[in-house]
Amino acid sequence: xxxxxxxCFLLILSGTLLPSxxxxxxxxxxxxxxxxxxxxxxxRLRGIDTDVAYFDPSAPPPKLDTSQEPPKPAADQADPTIxxxxxxxxxxxxxxxxxxxxxxxxxxxxTVSLGREAGNPDSTRPRIRGQAPIWAEKLAxxxxxxxxxxxxxxxxxxxxxxxxTAIAANGILMQRSWTARxxxxxxxxxxxxxxxxxxxxxxxxxxxxxxxxxxxxFNDHVANCRYLLGPEAA
Numbered sequence: 001x002x003x004x005x006x007x008c009f010l011l012i013l014s015g016t017l018l019p020s021x022x023x024x025x026x027x028x029x030x031x032x033x034x035x036x037x038x039x040x041x042x043x044r045l046r047g048i049d050t051d052v053a054y055f056d057p058s059a060p061p062p063k064l065d066t067s068q069e070p071p072k073p074a075a076d077q078a079d080p081t082i083x084x085x086x087x088x089x090x091x092x093x094x095x096x097x098x099x100x101x102x103x104x105x106x107x108x109x110x111t112v113s114l115g116r117e118a119g120n121p122d123s124t125r126p127r128i129r130g131q132a133p134i135w136a137e138k139l140a141x142x143x144x145x146x147x148x149x150x151x152x153x154x155x156x157x158x159x160x161x162x163x164x165t166a167i168a169a170n171g172i173l174m175q176r177s178w179t180a181r182x183x184x185x186x187x188x189x190x191x192x193x194x195x196x197x198x199x200x201x202x203x204x205x206x207x208x209x210x211x212x213x214x215x216x217x218f219n220d221h222v223a224n225c226r227y228l229l230g231p232e233a234a
Contacts, residue, residue, distance in 0.1 A: 131176045136164040136183075142229070146222065151213045152206045155221060159203035162225045163196060180204070195224050 032040070139161045148154040163183055167174055172186050180200045187193045199221060205211040 132164070132174045133176055133178050133183075135160050135180070136167075136174060139164055142225075151215065151218045152211075155213050155218060156203045156207050158221065158225050159199050162199065162228050165229060166192065166196060192228055195228060199224060 140157055142158075142161065145154050145157050145161065148157075159180070163180055164174075166187060167183050170187060172183075174183060180203070184193070184196055184200055187196065202211075202217075202221065206213055
């Protein structure tokens with residue numbers, strides 16, 4: 001492949017270096033008189049070289065012949081324009097051959113690769129899945145929570161369990177950064193959501209405000225949680 005490209009490059013370069021045939025007008029040799037000879041000798045002694053020609057002012061003006069033509073080539077000499085006509089064709093042909101070879105050599109692979117990407121644009125894109133926040137992971141069983149002596153801790157865990165169960169029952173995928181209030185906003189308006197709102201508010205006061213929970217208050221919240229959990233709390 002590298003040699004092929006080098007050959008194509010040489011073909012293109014050869015087209016730009018073709019010899020040009022310039023036609024120059026035929027000029028008659030100048031006749032230098034005595035004054036001209038003395039003038040040339042004087043300036044050359046001073047190191048001046050010039051090819052400027054001055055006409056003798058005392059002589060009549062030279063005849064200007066505008067009908068001069070360059071000599072025609074001999075009959076047996078080949079016309080150079082005939083060979084030059086093939087040079088552009090050879091260059092264009094070489095370029096077309098190079099393009100065709102490159103397309104046949106690598107074009108098929110590009111087509112297959114693009115086809116696969118078009119058929120499955122999400123193949124390399126990471127899929128976003130719901131991930132439960134830390135407070136909703138590894139929820140303890142209801143019986144274990146009810147046996148806890150620390151009623152403040154038990155109320156917080158009970159609230160988290162009921163809220164996570166309600167979110168899952170509604171088919172909502174929780175996000176890692178959600179708080180209990182964020183999860184509560186995703187639930188539809190209903191009586192169950194109102195009970196959950198009161199339960200979440202109480203749990204926040206206990207967890208962040210250090211509010212004491214009496215046994216009667218705890219039992220009232222447990223009754224509401226059993227109602228929200230349904231058959232699972234039986």
